[in-house]
Amino acid sequence: MSLTELRPASHRPAPPPKKVKTRSWLYRFDNKTIPYVFISPFFILFGIFGVFPLVFNGIVAVRNWRLDDPTLTGWAGFANFERLLSDEDFWNALGNTFGIFILSTVPQLLLALIIANLLNRKLRGNTFWRIGILLPYLTPVVASTLVFAIFFARDNGMANWFLSLVGFGEETPLDWRAQKWSAWIAIATMVNWKWIGYNALLYLSAMQAIPKDVYEAAAVDGAGAWRQLWRITVPMIQPVVVFTVILSTIGGLQLFNEPMMFDENPQSASGGSAHQFQTIAQLIYKVGWKDLDLGYAAAMSWALFLIILIVAGVNTLLTRRIGGDR
Amino acid sequence: MTKTYVNRAPQDTRGTWLTYAALVVVLLFSAFPVYWMFVISTSTDEAVAQIPPSILPGGEFWTNANEVFTLNEVFFAASLINSVIVSSVITLATLFFCSLAGFAFAKLRFRGRNALMVVVVLTLTVPSQLGIVALYIVMGKLGWNGTLLAVIAPGLVSAFGVFYMRQFIAHAVPDELVESARIDGALNMRVYWNIVLPAIRPALAVLGLLTFVMAWNDFQWPLIQLNGTDFPTSMVALSDLASGNYVIYRRVLAGAFIATVPLIVLLLIGGRQIVRGIMEGAVKS
Numbered sequence: 001m002s003l004t005e006l007r008p009a010s011h012r013p014a015p016p017p018k019k020v021k022t023r024s025w026l027y028r029f030d031n032k033t034i035p036y037v038f039i040s041p042f043f044i045l046f047g048i049f050g051v052f053p054l055v056f057n058g059i060v061a062v063r064n065w066r067l068d069d070p071t072l073t074g075w076a077g078f079a080n081f082e083r084l085l086s087d088e089d090f091w092n093a094l095g096n097t098f099g100i101f102i103l104s105t106v107p108q109l110l111l112a113l114i115i116a117n118l119l120n121r122k123l124r125g126n127t128f129w130r131i132g133i134l135l136p137y138l139t140p141v142v143a144s145t146l147v148f149a150i151f152f153a154r155d156n157g158m159a160n161w162f163l164s165l166v167g168f169g170e171e172t173p174l175d176w177r178a179q180k181w182s183a184w185i186a187i188a189t190m191v192n193w194k195w196i197g198y199n200a201l202l203y204l205s206a207m208q209a210i211p212k213d214v215y216e217a218a219a220v221d222g223a224g225a226w227r228q229l230w231r232i233t234v235p236m237i238q239p240v241v242v243f244t245v246i247l248s249t250i251g252g253l254q255l256f257n258e259p260m261m262f263d264e265n266p267q268s269a270s271g272g273s274a275h276q277f278q279t280i281a282q283l284i285y286k287v288g289w290k291d292l293d294l295g296y297a298a299a300m301s302w303a304l305f306l307i308i309l310i311v312a313g314v315n316t317l318l319t320r321r322i323g324g325d326r
Numbered sequence: 327m328t329k330t331y332v333n334r335a336p337q338d339t340r341g342t343w344l345t346y347a348a349l350v351v352v353l354l355f356s357a358f359p360v361y362w363m364f365v366i367s368t369s370t371d372e373a374v375a376q377i378p379p380s381i382l383p384g385g386e387f388w389t390n391a392n393e394v395f396t397l398n399e400v401f402f403a404a405s406l407i408n409s410v411i412v413s414s415v416i417t418l419a420t421l422f423f424c425s426l427a428g429f430a431f432a433k434l435r436f437r438g439r440n441a442l443m444v445v446v447v448l449t450l451t452v453p454s455q456l457g458i459v460a461l462y463i464v465m466g467k468l469g470w471n472g473t474l475l476a477v478i479a480p481g482l483v484s485a486f487g488v489f490y491m492r493q494f495i496a497h498a499v500p501d502e503l504v505e506s507a508r509i510d511g512a513l514n515m516r517v518y519w520n521i522v523l524p525a526i527r528p529a530l531a532v533l534g535l536l537t538f539v540m541a542w543n544d545f546q547w548p549l550i551q552l553n554g555t556d557f558p559t560s561m562v563a564l565s566d567l568a569s570g571n572y573v574i575y576r577r578v579l580a581g582a583f584i585a586t587v588p589l590i591v592l593l594l595i596g597g598r599q600i601v602r603g604i605m606e607g608a609v610k611s
Binding site: 026027030032034035036038039041042043045046048049050051052053054055056057059060065115117118119120121122123124127129130131132133134135136137138139140141142143144146147148149150151155156158161193197198201202204205207208210212213214215216219225228233250254256257260261264265266267268281284285288289294297298301302304305308 | 583
């Protein structure tokens with residue numbers, strides 16, 4: 001029996017004779033209009049605060065829009081975008097964003113895969129392990145990054161102490177924030193820490209849906225655990241792998257909190273003394289709310305949007321290829 | 327890795343001691359920063375600077391916490407209250423609006439239903455963070471800039487929430503139940519309140535926990551809106567505490583730890599639900 005039968009069809013004689021007129025009007029309203037009333041809060045709120053700003057951003061990007069000079073509005077054409085092309089800060093930030101993105105995404109997903117594979121065994125207390133690896137996901141980045149900032153401090157930092165134990169940098173301790181490569185590694189470590197457990201759970205859920213006989217067949221052919229992981233498990237959970245690759249692309253290219261809080265002076269949004277770890281999201285914040293140039297900031301976020309689309313597309317193709325799609 | 331041949335599926339293989347050892351390492355790696363946050367928040371300045379680093383908590387937590395709360399430049403207690411308000415309102419609104427829309431999409435028939443559901447799914451992929459410049463201008467037109475309202479409004483609904491609720495309601499609430507209630511004369515609102523809501527309590531718990539965590543941890547948008555105001559959220563207050571040339575780490579980390587405690591409590595209470603929610607395919611913030 002389907003609900004459609006309950007709906008008064010328009011060609012039928014309207015109210016059944018027994019019912020009072022007002023009540024039948026009420027039920028008609030309940031059937032026809034209430035569904036739209038139920039879904040409208042979502043569409044109205046999401047329209048105003050989610051979709052509209054994204055589109056409106058495109059308009060702001062081709063206008064002059066300064067917070068410190070409200071009179072300076074008007075068409076700017078592609079001036080903001082042209083400025084982008086020759087803006088050293090932008091290209092620097094783009095390079096940093098990609099550097100950190102690669103250093104974080106690849107180990108993050110590989111380690112998540114291995115951990116998921118561990119969790120995919122028959123374990124005592126499996127809920128305990130699963131909850132345990134989720135602790136980083138719940139910890140506020142603002143708080144955990146402060147800990148990592150101390151961990152990677154030049155003087156008295158634990159990272160340098162470990163390095164000195166293996167005889168590295170005993171005389172001149174490494175200033176992690178000072179160079180691009182070391183700052184990138186430090187920030188990527190924070191990102192990896194936060195997301196490995198989360199991704200592992202996504203992989204685990206896909207792994208548990210793999211039919212067991214597939215493994216039995218492989219075992220008969222003499223495939224060891226490692227081979228099974230790469231030849232069976234990974235190809236069979238490929239849709240989830242693609243999903244996580246897309247998610248970490250979107251998240252990684254918008255990286256903001258970690259580079260902000262890693263800075264000696266978070267409120268400056270400068271990403272180090274020479275912008276060595278300033279990301280695009282950070283630059284957008286600085287241009288918009290420190291330099292007060294919203295038009296230019298909007299152009300930057302549109303550029304970032306396009307970059308994310310391209311990278312996500314390329315990554316999807318690559319993942320499919322590597323995952324064994326013919 | 328220890329055995330060359332495995333003749334069972336991984337799901338049926340018992341973990342060896344090596345598996346457990348690896349998991350213990352993973353767990354230590356996960357928990358260490360949070361633990362160390364606590365250690366520093368209980369230490370003195372000397373203990374923080376000590377080499378090799380001390381990994382045992384000291385006895386100064388209340389001193390440090392007290393310093394955070396009595397700071398004049400940063401109203402930390404107020405910022406915590408603001409975080410509670412923002413996260414609670416966002417969570418309650420998301421639960422209500424998303425379950426309402428999810429119910430309509432799962433159980434009610436109306437014109438354009440499938441097309442509208444496609445729109446919802448498409449909006450799942452919209453990285454709304456990229457619209458923040460325009461969102462700021464929208465909030466300016468509404469006169470909300472610098473207020474909690476501006477922080478709360480964009481979080482009131484989520485496309486993921488609608489999607490999640492629709493899936494759950496479609497499976498958890500039998501069509502027959504909805505129909506018989508309507509034959510008995512119940513209006514949709516009553517069906518929603520008396521039949522759907524009680525049946526989807528587990529899904530509400532999952533979505534509620536995930537939403538609360540996300541709202542509590544949000545930083546960029548509250549920073550744009552509330553930076554420099556007297557009463558920001560706790561995340562913005564923390565970034566204030568960590569700014570400046572001379573940062574007192576034991577104090578900042580005491581603040582950071584206090585702002586993390588509510589989430590640790592949530593993990594202890596609702597860990598099982600959060601794990602399940604993510605394994606059923608949650609979306610990264």
